[in-house]
Amino acid sequence: MDKKIYLNNLYDYYSLLFTEKQREYFESYYFEDLSLSEIAENSGVSRNAVHGQIKIVEEKLEFYEETLHLYEKSEKIRALIENMDPETKKKFEDLI
16 A cells, blocks of 8 residues: 555544644645645744654554554454445444
C-alpha cells in the first residue's frame, strides 16, 4: 500500500491524539497537497518547523498503530464481513 494512503488511513483513527497545529500541518501537507514552504508561509513559521511536526505525526501514527492495531483490526473485520451472508452482513455494516 502506498505510504501516503496508509498514513491517511491511520490519521482517520488517531488524529484526535495530535495538537491542533500538528493536525493543521498534516492535513495541509497530505490532504491539500501544499508544499512545506507554503504551509510555513501560511503559518508564519519556518519550513523546518513544519517538516519536523509532520515527521513527528508520521512517526506517532505508526507507533500508535503498532501498539493499538486499530486500523489492522478494522481491515480484518471488513474482510470477515465481506464473506458473510447478506442478512448478517447488513447487521454488521449497520453497527460500524
